[in-house]
Amino acid sequence: EVAVLANQTTFFGESGGQQGDAGVIKTENGAIIEITDTQKKLGALHVHLGKVTEGDVKVGDAAEFRVDHARRSSLRANHSATHLLHAVLRKHLGDHVTQKGSLVAADRLRFDISHPKAVTAEEAAVIEADVNSLIRENSEVTTRLMTPDEAIELGAMALFGEKYGDEVRVVSMGEPVANEHAYSLELCGGTHVKRTGDIGMFKIVSEGAVSSGVRRIEALTGADAANYMSARENVLATVAADLKAVPEDVPARVKALQEERRRLEREVSDLRKKLATAGSGATSGGDAFKEVNGVKLALRSLDGIPAKELKGMVDELREQMGSGIVALVSGDGGKASIVVGLTEDLKDKYSAVDLVRIGVEKLGGKGGGGRPDMAQGGGSDPSQADAALAAIEAHIAG
Structure with a gap:
């Protein structure tokens, strides 16, 4: 590896944002130097950086400079x-x-x-x-x-x-x-x-x-x-072929697919809410609500419900109950999410934050937070969803 200086050069030294030239320097004795970069030092000194691939190079050799024309x-x-x-x-x-x-x-x-x-x-x-x-x-x-x-x-x-x-x-x-x-x-x-x-x-x-x-x-x-x-x-x-359309129609077809997807997502979300509020849960006994210590409870263990949808479900159940506490646990993507909500009349007696932390501990997580009437948390063990809900129920039972 060498840095070559010459009395004159056809190579451009990196300057003003333009990269330096590459190419070949061939000496009169047949030595070849593959130049990979040319740097401009001390204002006007052109330094050719490269590697001797053939022969020996000596100071004073006459040489031919060939810039990589394509580059x-x-x-x-x-x-x-x-x-x-x-x-x-x-x-x-x-x-x-x-x-x-x-x-x-x-x-x-x-x-x-x-x-x-x-x-x-x-x-x-x-x-x-x-x-x-x-x-x-x-x-x-x-x-x-x-x-x-x-x-x-x-x-x-x-x-x-x-x-x-x-x-x-x-x-x-x-x-x-x-x-x-x-x-x-x-x-x-x-x-x-x-x-x-x-x-x-x-x-x-x-x-x-x-x-x-x-x-x-x-x-x-x-x-x-x-x-x-x-x-x-x-x-x-390729996209047009997959859509069985001509390229000019791709934007309209993609827009239609996006609208269809949004519609289906809304329908799926509505169905999930209906299932969640219908009353089937491992600790709910098959009834829509149960009463513990004079408090109406809705406890649900759900599968595959995204965490972001749980709050909306809790709101719907609270509205149906009039007065009570809702706890929903969902296992999705190998993780568990829990949301607890309670109606205004129970805020002085119970805290959603305290209840959610009880559930989070069973789910293999830590902490959890929110407001006294709505809190959320998560854990790493969805298989303990029923245990989390049972722990919340036991706490309410006193």
Whole structure:
């Protein structure tokens, strides 16, 4: 493993968010160094990182530098697309949009911007369409060297906080807008395509928050974008086939299925409540309610009822009783849940929190809490549901 320095290089050193070049260095003596990354150190020093795979390398050897052209082409496309994206974002979201971070890789681009809220799906679609329109223009991408003051006067965008030397490189692309400068005009030292059409196509794949006031957009270009779209079309075709529908009808079919599922869930929930309030329980003796120590009780051991539905069932039973105490235990997914509720007239004599804790202890759990008239808890042993209800009944019996 080696770090190689040379008097000159064709390799781009990682800078401005663009990843460094990879490739091969071949010396005059036949030695080969596979370069996996190029870093820019101490301002302008290019360090080529790689591994000697053949022969011996010596200081002073003449060498040929071969950049990985396919990888470089992808980097160029993603970097130029980032410039177009920046200009389009400012057009549609406002001049407050500035670059807060950037990654230009061979397989994707990532662009962080200052923006106070999420970019909507509609905005993203318009932004994506505009970038692709600029790509199809196939306008020439030009670079010029000038002083920073000349560049700013021309209208070029500079990155806030970035240090620039006496001479800067200005990259312009896109046809001039309203007889002004090119659509995109930025100070940049990275590599770019010769014409915007070389980008191929542009596709936004995600948008999200990085921190307060900063949003992140990730996108693909060229073959990567085409492959991404093809994969999504394949998924859509598979879903359409499963639904026995054409792709255009998938949204309506999915919506109908969602509505049907919600209706069935409501029906199942109603049936569970009816079963729970019908009166069959191991400790209820088959009657709807029983009386213990002058208090009407509804004790139910249920199977497969989600914990979130127990409170609603307790409310219905309390309403039916008029006065009394309800305790429901359900085993679902290998765990037990218990809810205890009592009517207002019994709050001074009993506490739902105390009763639920008695049940929780039998169920292999700890604690439990809530209000004096409604409390809940859980445990790890659903098989002790009857024991939990019996313990609650015994406590009420005194």
